[in-house]
Amino acid sequence: MHLIRLKTPVCFGNEEFDPVEFVCCLSAVDHKTHLKAFFNLVNMLQTKDFKEKLHQCNTSAEASRIIEMYEYEVMG
Numbered sequence: 001m002h003l004i005r006l007k008t009p010v011c012f013g014n015e016e017f018d019p020v021e022f023v024c025c026l027s028a029v030d031h032k033t034h035l036k037a038f039f040n041l042v043n044m045l046q047t048k049d050f051k052e053k054l055h056q057c058n059t060s061a062e063a064s065r066i067i068e069m070y071e072y073e074v075m076g
Contacts, residue, residue, distance in 0.1 A: 001026050001037055003067070005054065022054065044070045 002025040009019030024041060028034040044050045050070050057063045 001034065001041070003041070003054075003063070005063070022051070040071050041067075 004023045004025065006021055006023065009021040011018040012020060022045065024038075026034060026038060044067070047070065050066070053066045054063055057066060
């Protein structure tokens with residue numbers, strides 16, 4: 001799974017979600033193993049604070065730490 005932050009957000013014509021800044025690319029080895037990780041990511045992206053922190057980060061390492069921190073909160 002890859003989370004990509006676009007330098008220039010893109011509008012897709014959906015008033016509720018535009019402009020899109022974060023894009024998730026998902027690749028799975030079967031129909032089941034990715035579901036928990038994807039579910040956690042969807043829940044994290046619904047958190048305003050999580051999205052703000054991702055928006056403010058400057059490096060992929062920083063983004064990784066933010067994701068890890070919030071993932072433990074979602075799972076706990």
